[in-house]
Amino acid sequence: MTHVRFIGTDGTIREVVAAPGARLLEVAQADGQPLEGTCEGQMACSTCHVIVAADDFDKLPAPTEDEEDMLDLAAGATRTSRLACQIVLRADLDGLTVRIPGEVRNMQGR
Incomplete structure (x- = not known):
């Protein structure tokens, strides 16, 4: 099992x-x-933008170009922003910490 902190x-x-x-x-x-x-x-x-804790960010696979394009539209995006739909939990991500941003921009990218 994988523990996740929100x-x-x-x-x-x-x-x-x-x-x-x-x-x-x-x-x-x-x-x-x-x-x-x-x-x-x-x-x-x-709309599933999260900010991954700096200590956990490098454990994730690099975002695809499509994900980076969507993150360009995310309100309050940071260097450690990711789309939650693209993070698949693995045992080595046990203890993953993510912050929910204070605002969301609902813009379709395509």
């Missing part, structure tokens, strides 16, 4: 446990986190 917009920390192979977006939504995922994980929007 830091809410108000600073509240929630830790959940998920099975390896689960997508972070689905785990977040099941926990009631305010990630819309308007495009249902098709990488056609940025």
Whole structure:
């Protein structure tokens, strides 16, 4: 199992446990986190934008060019921003910490 820490917009920390192979977006939504995922994980929007803790960011595979294009549309994007629909949990990501951004821009990229 993989533990994930969500830091809410108000600073509240929630830790959940998920099975390896689960997508972070689905785990977040099941926990009631305010990630819309308007495009249902098709990488056609940025409404599942999260900010990954710096210590965890390098554990993730590099984002694709399409993901980087969507992140260009995300409100408040940072150097460690990713789309939750593109993060597949693995055992080595145990303890992954992500922050939920304070604002979301719902713009279709395609």
